[in-house]
Amino acid sequence: MTLRFFGGVEGEVGGNQILLQDGETRVLLDFGYNFSKWREYFSFPTSMPRSLDEYFEVGLLPSELRDEETGRISGGLEGCFITHAHTDHWRGISALASQEEGGPTVYLGETAHRILMMRGERLRGCDSISHLWFETFRTGRKIRLGELEVVPFHVDHSIPGAYALLIHTTRGLIVYTGDLRLHGSYSRKMRRQFWETLEEPVEALICEGTNVGEVHTVLTEGDVRRLGERYVRASSGLVLVNLSPLDVDRLRTFHRIAEATDRRLVATSYFMEYLRALEGERLRLPSPEKGEVLEYREGEQEELRRDPSSYILLTAFYRWREIQEVRPPPGSVFILSTSEPFEEEAEIEFRRLMNWLNIYGIQATQIHTSGHAFPEDLRRLVRLIEPKRLIPVHTAHPSSFGKLVSDILAEKQIEFIEPKRGQTYEI
Numbered sequence: 001m002t003l004r005f006f007g008g009v010e011g012e013v014g015g016n017q018i019l020l021q022d023g024e025t026r027v028l029l030d031f032g033y034n035f036s037k038w039r040e041y042f043s044f045p046t047s048m049p050r051s052l053d054e055y056f057e058v059g060l061l062p063s064e065l066r067d068e069e070t071g072r073i074s075g076g077l078e079g080c081f082i083t084h085a086h087t088d089h090w091r092g093i094s095a096l097a098s099q100e101e102g103g104p105t106v107y108l109g110e111t112a113h114r115i116l117m118m119r120g121e122r123l124r125g126c127d128s129i130s131h132l133w134f135e136t137f138r139t140g141r142k143i144r145l146g147e148l149e150v151v152p153f154h155v156d157h158s159i160p161g162a163y164a165l166l167i168h169t170t171r172g173l174i175v176y177t178g179d180l181r182l183h184g185s186y187s188r189k190m191r192r193q194f195w196e197t198l199e200e201p202v203e204a205l206i207c208e209g210t211n212v213g214e215v216h217t218v219l220t221e222g223d224v225r226r227l228g229e230r231y232v233r234a235s236s237g238l239v240l241v242n243l244s245p246l247d248v249d250r251l252r253t254f255h256r257i258a259e260a261t262d263r264r265l266v267a268t269s270y271f272m273e274y275l276r277a278l279e280g281e282r283l284r285l286p287s288p289e290k291g292e293v294l295e296y297r298e299g300e301q302e303e304l305r306r307d308p309s310s311y312i313l314l315t316a317f318y319r320w321r322e323i324q325e326v327r328p329p330p331g332s333v334f335i336l337s338t339s340e341p342f343e344e345e346a347e348i349e350f351r352r353l354m355n356w357l358n359i360y361g362i363q364a365t366q367i368h369t370s371g372h373a374f375p376e377d378l379r380r381l382v383r384l385i386e387p388k389r390l391i392p393v394h395t396a397h398p399s400s401f402g403k404l405v406s407d408i409l410a411e412k413q414i415e416f417i418e419p420k421r422g423q424t425y426e427i
């Protein structure tokens with residue numbers, strides 16, 4: 001049995017592309033693009049790639065897996081498993097061959113499938129995913145493919161429908177965490193965590209390490225709620241919140257804050273689209289149908305202007321247009337409830353937003369917790385799972401991950417493998 005890594009390694013946070021082969025059976029574990037790398041060559045919407053060739057050319061897709069005839073990725077793949085719907089874990093699937101061309105079935109959670117279908121409608125040309133065949137799963141389902149049995153298990157992350165994969169191979173059990181955290185509001189409610197169900201030794205643990213070697217907050221989702229509520233209560237004007245519409249924990253948090261502080265949620269149409277797509281998924285989200293969240297319509301902001309202290313306005317991607325339209329009065333506040341911009345382009349956008357906030361004297365603060373496990377939780381996880389091999393992915397500091405757990409590695413005789421791009425690892 002072998003593992004081969006094409007992305008999400010050598011310091012890349014995101015863009016995981018892992019090939020697992022057992023005998024004749026080959027599957028992909030996630031197939032995303034690393035977006036920092038994407039932006040080095042392309043930009044939205046002016047310089048979009050025109051063909052898959054360009055993706056292969058710049059190294060965002062592995063040429064080793066490309067089929068000469070179709071120009072797509074098939075390579076005898078039986079399945080492609082997507083752990084969750086963050087783009088850095090799935091956007092590369094547009095390059096997969098269709099089933100008619102000998103390409104794999106794409107397996108993913110039901111909620112993730114809904115999100116992909118919604119996003120997929122907007123993807124054009126070489127980014128389109130309409131030629132693919134999808135099969136969905138929920139926790140408990142076992143998927144047999146040749147020599148393999150893949151068991152997806154729900155984990156807590158900053159998006160609904162995230163899974164770890166437990167893969168039974170002829171050489172034993174391989175565990176891939178996907179992205180996960182142990183400090184979210186959902187983490188504590190989960191009846192069982194995947195590491196409590198492992199009945200055989202883990203041959204290899206492929207583990208995310210996003211927060212390793214970075215400055216990370218120690219706030220939990222509960223802390224975000226308490227701090228957020230206190231801050232909103234103290235504001236006498238409009239409260240603006242920047243967050244991701246896919247971070248459903250955070251949406252619930254601000255819904256509860258709105259209830260506790262007698263304010264109503266208003267969201268941009270971009271947000272509403274996600275809320276409508278996820279309605280009925282039993283996620284306990286504020287419902288547009290029931291009027292628990294109102295849609296912000298351009299040019300219809302009189303009510304927000306007249307009575308700003310009765311509202312919380314949700315926005316995404318450092319948007320400033322609504323701020324300019326509403327002209328929030330003194331006493332209004334802005335809450336950044338996402339991570340700080342960590343790329344040049346995002347930094348420029350964020351600066352622009354700050355400039356608009358400063359025009360109106362709106363004060364900004366960050367209240368946020370990470371979607372990824374704290375380093376101390378990763379130590380706990382490695383100790384609990386006690387794998388024979390530990391392979392870090394999705395981290396800017398893979399060596400530091402080894403140092404972080406070096407005492408556990410020595411004590412439990414765990415081999416640490418820092419994966420290199422394209423290299424094959426025999427298990």
Ligand SMILES: [Zn+2]
Nearest residue numbers: 084086157179
């Ligand atoms: Zn993620």
